[in-house]
Amino acid sequence: MKHNFGAGPGILPHEVLKQAAAAVVDFNGIGLSILEISHRSPEFEAVLDEAVKLVKELLEVPEGYSVLFLQGGASTQFAMVPYNLLAGNAKAAYVESGVWANKALKEAKYFGQVDVIATSKESNFTYIPKDYEVPADAAYLHLTSNNTIYGTQLHHFPKSPIPVVCDMSSDIFSRTINVADFGLIYAGAQKNMGPAGTTLVIVKDELLGKVDRKIPSMLDYKIQIDNGSMYNTPPVFAIYVSMLTLAWVKSKGGVAAIQKENEAKAKVLYGEIERNPLFKPVCATEDRSNMNVCFVMENAELEKPFLKLCDERGIIGIKGHRSVGGFRASIYNALSINSVYALVEVMQEFAEKNK
Ligand SMILES: *Cc1c(COP(=O)(O)O)cnc(C)c1O
Numbered sequence: 001m002k003h004n005f006g007a008g009p010g011i012l013p014h015e016v017l018k019q020a021a022a023a024v025v026d027f028n029g030i031g032l033s034i035l036e037i038s039h040r041s042p043e044f045e046a047v048l049d050e051a052v053k054l055v056k057e058l059l060e061v062p063e064g065y066s067v068l069f070l071q072g073g074a075s076t077q078f079a080m081v082p083y084n085l086l087a088g089n090a091k092a093a094y095v096e097s098g099v100w101a102n103k104a105l106k107e108a109k110y111f112g113q114v115d116v117i118a119t120s121k122e123s124n125f126t127y128i129p130k131d132y133e134v135p136a137d138a139a140y141l142h143l144t145s146n147n148t149i150y151g152t153q154l155h156h157f158p159k160s161p162i163p164v165v166c167d168m169s170s171d172i173f174s175r176t177i178n179v180a181d182f183g184l185i186y187a188g189a190q191k192n193m194g195p196a197g198t199t200l201v202i203v204k205d206e207l208l209g210k211v212d213r214k215i216p217s218m219l220d221y222k223i224q225i226d227n228g229s230m231y232n233t234p235p236v237f238a239i240y241v242s243m244l245t246l247a248w249v250k251s252k253g254g255v256a257a258i259q260k261e262n263e264a265k266a267k268v269l270y271g272e273i274e275r276n277p278l279f280k281p282v283c284a285t286e287d288r289s290n291m292n293v294c295f296v297m298e299n300a301e302l303e304k305p306f307l308k309l310c311d312e313r314g315i316i317g318i319k320g321h322r323s324v325g326g327f328r329a330s331i332y333n334a335l336s337i338n339s340v341y342a343l344v345e346v347m348q349e350f351a352e353k354n355k
Contacts (some may be wrong), residue, residue, distance in 0.1 A: 003339035005329040006317030007148055007292060008170070009190040013334045016244045023240065034240050039233050047240050048229065054246035058255050061179050061202060066225045068201040069239050074169045074188035077199060078104040080219050081165050081184060082111035086139050087211045093117045093138040093162070097154075098125045098147035099323065100167060105142070111213075112139070124324070125150040127284035136161045140183060140207075146171035148191065149321040151294030151328060152287040157181060163207055171291050172200065173249055174333055175259040183207050192291070192332045194242030197235040249333065258333050265331045265340045266290040272344045278302065278351050282324060296326030303327075306350050313346050315339075 004011040020034075027034040030043060037043055052067045061067065070076070081104075086092045091113035094105040097120060108114045115138060118129035125147060134141050140163045146153045148170040157164070163183025172187040179185065184203045190196035201221070208222050217223045223231055252258055270288060273279045273295045282294040297303050303326065310318055320326040329343060 002314045002316045003342050004316050004335065005331070005339070005343070007191070007321070007328060007330045008188075009196045010192065010330055010332045011334040012195070012241070012245060013248045016241065016248055016334075019244050020237075020241045035237060037236075039230060039236055044236060044240075047236075047243055048234070051239055051243035051246060052229075054243065054250060055200065055202070058173060058246060058249055059177065059179050059202070064206065065179060065202055065204050066221075068203070068221070068224050069229045069234060069242070070199045070201055070224060071197070071235055073196075073199055074100070074167055074186060075103065076219075077167070077186040077201065078107040079110065080221070081140075081142070081186070082108040083213075083215055083219055084211060084221050085163075085165070085184070085207060086112040088112055088213065090139045091115050091135075091137070092140050092142060093135055094142045095119075095129055095132070095144070096121060097128050097144050097152065098150050100148065100169070101142070101144045104144070104167060108142070117141075125152065126282060128152050128154055128287040130158075132158075134158065134160045134162060138162055140165045143167070146174075146289055146291050148292050148330075149328075150283065150324060151289045151292040152283050153289035153291065155287070163204070170330075170332075171289075173246070173255055173258065174262050174291055176255050189238060189242050191330075194245045195238050197238030198242060200242075245334075261337065262290045262331065262333065265335070265337050266293065268337065268340050268344060269293050269329060269331065272347055276347050276351050278306075278354060279347065282326065291330060291332060293329045293331060294320060294324055294326065295329075296320070300325075302350075302354060309350055310343070310346055313342065315343050315346055318343070 023034040055067045092108050093115045095118050096102055096116050105114050118132035120127050120129045141160045142165045144167045165184045166182055168185050169188045170191040174192055187200045189198045203221055273281050279295050318327045318329045320328045
């Protein structure tokens with residue numbers, strides 16, 4: 001078995017893969033594959049209901065919110081959010097904490113005015129901007145909770161007088177959150193929730209229906225809610241595997257228990273990066289991500305041989321994003337602490353060889 005540190009599509013629990021594989025051949029003993037049943041069948045409706053129920057349970061979603069499983073990835077949400085929430089004569093506030101935030105705000109400009117209230121672009125996004133005031137007259141504040149490429153994470157969400165919209169693609173279900181603090185949360189499934197192909201949206205119902213532009217049906221949250229995420233054929237398999245993964249999170253003791261494990265994994269890995277003379281961290285200490293751990297080498301010439309040794313030891317997917325360089329170890333929910341120990345061991349072995 002490989003140690004999968006890939007950033008996305010990311011690691012899934014082995015039990016989930018086994019269940020999904022069996023369901024591809026025979027779903028729940030009905031003699032049909034999950035891939036060939038009607039999305040309107042009672043069997044699939046039960047899957048979708050269970051997935052929605054698990055989201056509500058695991059995140060303690062309060063009354064007044066709807067849970068959707070949509071398509072088009074988080075990138076479609078970059079446009080769908082302003083399409084539904086930003087009137088043409090209004091403005092939205094964006095914190096630019098990375099490339100995904102930048103892409104989100106670019107889409108918003110198609111729909112209304114965009115106020116970039118803070119950015120860390122000048123430092124190649126090595127920290128989370130914090131020094132800003134949220135304008136009370138904006139339609140919403142857009143945040144990215146975890147910056148997958150740079151390895152920074154918002155550990156304290158700012159107080160906001162306006163609804164907060166948050167892209168949680170790479171840390172959803174990795175830690176407890178207070179859903180009531182948000183107007184809308186979205187997350188592409190393929191980092192920490194399931195396979196690529198579906199996007200989770202949790203939206204506060206009262207925010208909808210306030211913009212009077214015409215919205216195409218597929219991109220209209222209200223229509224998606226009224227149709228229970230089934231305005232068209234939903235991504236049946238991606239929702240099924242997400243449901244299995246959420247059930248796995250529940251079986252591990254829920255999000256709070258997973259959070260403890262994630263913190264423990266991050267502590268071990270950052271500890272080694274700091275201790276080991278060959279490596280150094282990339283990001284501001286207080287903003288370090290517990291999901292994507294970015295680090296570089298003091299001597300860049302050693303990067304290739306280190307990657308080679310990792311490969312030999314079954315450590316996969318730790319090459320950093322091209323815009324940061326170095327290494328990025330993604331330690332999502334499904335990655336066990338033993339995989340982190342395996343990486344630490346290779347780091348120590350490599351340091352020993354290169355004294
Ligand atoms: C991966 C990622 C995205 C893009 O997701 P897609 O589903 O590929 O559109 C957006 N935001 C964040 C924070 C991501 O990590």
